[in-house]
Amino acid sequence: MTDWRAVFIGFVAMTVVGIFGLVVPGIGQLAAGLFGGFVAGYIAGGGLGSGFWHGLLAGALGGIIGGLLIGVAVGLAGLALGPLGGAISGAAGLGIFMFAVTISLLMALESAIAGAVGAALSA
Incomplete structure (x- = not known):
């Protein structure tokens, strides 16, 4: 069973470290993904598989939220073109x-591996 609290805390930790990681492009985001996945796996515990799953979810959450926002924005922008434009841009979104x-x-695979390590260390 998924511990959404652990996933959310890992996501927030990843976001905070990622903001500070903007100082060192590339490496900062890699460290943020590893740290957030580790935190999610450590909090969730339950073994390697559970840590992997929770780290994967924490790492992917930002991309999923961003993709949803961009998809909705493209869909709504097409409404200016009328019903046909709305249907086309909705499909594009x-x-x-x-x-x-x-x-x-x-891209969340690094967070998943770090989550497995975090879960292994929490036991």
């Missing part, structure tokens, strides 16, 4: 959202 979800899950 859904495609953008699905693409963002896929990419964010792939």
Whole structure:
């Protein structure tokens, strides 16, 4: 069962470290992903699989939220073109959202590995 509290705390930790990590582009975001995944896995505990899952969710949450916001914005922008434009941009917005979800899950693998380490150390 997913511990959403652990996922949310890991996501917030990742966001805070990521903001400070803007000073060192690339490395700062890598460290943020590792730290947030570790925090989520450590709080969730329950073994390697649980830590992996919670780290993956914490790492992907930002990408999913961002993709949802961009997809909705594209869908709403198409309403200015009338009903047909709304339908076309709605489909484009859904495609953008699905693409963002896929990419964010792939990029969250570092957080998942750090989450597994965090869960292993919490036991």
